[in-house]
Amino acid sequence: MSIVVKDVSKMFGTFTALDRVSLEVPTGSLCALLGPSGSGKTTLLRVLAGLEVPDSGTVFAHDDEVTHRNARERDMGFVFQHYALFRHMTVFDNVAFPLRIRDWDKKKMTERVRELLHLVRLESMEDRLPSQLSGGQRQRVALVRALAAQPKVLLLDEPFGALDAKVRLELRQWLRRFHKEIGVTTILVTHDQEDAFEVADQVVVMKQGKIEQAGAPQEIFDHPASAFVMDFLGHVNIFHGRMEHGRAILGVQEVGAGTSFYVRPHELDIDRTPGEGALAALVHHINPAGSMVRVQLTAVATGAPILVELTRERHTELGLENGQTVYVMPRKVRTFVPEYTI
Numbered sequence: 001m002s003i004v005v006k007d008v009s010k011m012f013g014t015f016t017a018l019d020r021v022s023l024e025v026p027t028g029s030l031c032a033l034l035g036p037s038g039s040g041k042t043t044l045l046r047v048l049a050g051l052e053v054p055d056s057g058t059v060f061a062h063d064d065e066v067t068h069r070n071a072r073e074r075d076m077g078f079v080f081q082h083y084a085l086f087r088h089m090t091v092f093d094n095v096a097f098p099l100r101i102r103d104w105d106k107k108k109m110t111e112r113v114r115e116l117l118h119l120v121r122l123e124s125m126e127d128r129l130p131s132q133l134s135g136g137q138r139q140r141v142a143l144v145r146a147l148a149a150q151p152k153v154l155l156l157d158e159p160f161g162a163l164d165a166k167v168r169l170e171l172r173q174w175l176r177r178f179h180k181e182i183g184v185t186t187i188l189v190t191h192d193q194e195d196a197f198e199v200a201d202q203v204v205v206m207k208q209g210k211i212e213q214a215g216a217p218q219e220i221f222d223h224p225a226s227a228f229v230m231d232f233l234g235h236v237n238i239f240h241g242r243m244e245h246g247r248a249i250l251g252v253q254e255v256g257a258g259t260s261f262y263v264r265p266h267e268l269d270i271d272r273t274p275g276e277g278a279l280a281a282l283v284h285h286i287n288p289a290g291s292m293v294r295v296q297l298t299a300v301a302t303g304a305p306i307l308v309e310l311t312r313e314r315h316t317e318l319g320l321e322n323g324q325t326v327y328v329m330p331r332k333v334r335t336f337v338p339e340y341t342i
Contacts, residue, residue: 001027001061001062001075001152001153001185002024002025002026002027002060002061002062002185003023003024003025003048003059003060003061003153003185003187004023004024004025004059004060005021005022005023005024005044005047005048005057005058005059005060006022006057006058006059006060007020007021007022007056007057007058008020008021008022008044008047008054008056008057008058008059009021009054009055009056009057010040010043010047010052010054010055010209011055016208016209017040017043017209018040018043018044018047018054018209019040019208019209019210020057020210021040021044021057021209021210021211022211023044023204023211023214025185025187025202026185026202027062027185028183028184028185029185029186029201029202030176030179030186030187030188030199030200030201030202031186031187031188031200031201031202031203031204032187032188032189032190032195032196032197032199032200032202032203032204033045033187033188033189033190033204033206034190034191034192034193034196034203034204034205034206034232035191035205035206035207035212035232036191036207036232037191038208039206039207039208039209040206040208040209040210041189041190041191041204041206042157042158042189043209044206045155045157045187045189047059048076048153048155048187049071049074049076049078049155050066050069050070050071050072050073050074050076051071051078053067053068054067061074061075061076061152061153062152074153075151075152075153076151076152076153076154076155077146077147077149077151077153077154077155078146078155078157079139079142079143079146079154079155079156079157079159080142080157084142085130085138085141085142085145086130087129087130087131088129089129089130090126090127090128090129091117091122091125091126091127091128091129091130091133091141092113092117092126092127094130094141094145095113095116095117095141095144095145095148096109096110096113096148097145097148098145098146098148098149099112099113099148099149102149112148113126113148114126116144116147116148117144119144119178119181119182120140120141120143120144120178122137122140122141122144125137134167135164135167136167136170136171139159139160139171140171140174142159143156143159143175143178147182147184151184152184152185153184153185153186153187154184154185154186154187155186155187156186156187156188156189157189158189158190158191159171159175159188160172160190160192160195161190168192168194168195172194172195172198172199173198175199176198176199179199188200193232193233193234196217197217197221200217201216202214202215202216203215203216203217203220205220205228205229205232205233207228207232212225212226212228212229213225213226213229220233221233224334226336227260227262227336230262230334230336231262234264235264235265235307236262236263236264236265237262237263237264237265237268237306237307238260238261238262238263239260239261239263239279239304239330239333240259240260240261241259241261242259243259244277259335260335260336261330261333261334261335262333262334262335262336263330263332263333263334264332265294265307265308265309266292266309267330267331267332267333268306268308268309268328268329268330268331269308269310269314269328269329269330269331270295270297270308270310270314270318270320270326270327270328270329271318271326271327271329272318272324272326272327273327274327275327275329277329277330278327278328278329279299279300279301279306279327279328279329280299280300280301280325280326280327280328281297281298281299281300281306281325281326281327281328282297282298282300282323282324282325282326283295283296283297283320283321283322283323283324283325283326284296284297284298284322284323285322286315286320286321286322288312288315291312292309292310292311292312293309293310293311293312293314293315294307294308294309295307295308295309295310295315295320297326297328299328300325306328308328
């Protein structure tokens, strides 16, 4: 089932949670709504689920308008951040609950529950209580419970938010594989770019109730539409300077220099000798952990912090040490039109 949102707005008192939002989620895809707290992503998910009614605009599920239908009429499964499992019920009974209230035949219900538990590799734990499971296992139970009644759309509200980093990584990888197996249209809300970029076919970046940019993860990362998107998607260095003959000159301080350059840490290089357009900086911390070496520096002229990511080979070649003066040069810069408000 595809989902189409047209010009949806939602107010809470004087606060604009959604401001004429339009979005299309193709059938069978996994879409991530990404943004900071207050950006409107959870409100949009609740509008899709029928838990909130928009003040204006329309919601379609596969060409069928559902704007004013309640949640039970929408054929959508919803998974909350904190699992919302029944603590007094076993794993089996938690997954079976939505089928019982729909009066499924007992034999068919048992087959469906065991099929789902096998799908998430929890068939040996059907008699356990939620308190006897790990966080990742509880979230998997919540996911298959939402799928038990065979909904056409699955809505996930910060499903990894209550998990530690290692479990988040494992569950993201599992969700991606699981989605490929079941093929149900899925919409995921998250404030974490790694969650979104790891699992999604489509990423929708939201800010202050509006969509800043929507597209494939690689497209958004490589071609951010605004300074906000660039800054939100991971670490970014912001330099002031000017362009000369198509080359960025960093660290220019005079009035009128005016151009802001946005550069990701891996798009900067370091040299031991000055070069055209390079910025002098002091090395003050080197973190060799991981596949890339992260070097924290301070610009000599301004005192501004700079973060550079180098390959291990380049770091070894440079032989960097704390306290050294080096020269930072961008391999790639981006500039954005300033956002004016009246």
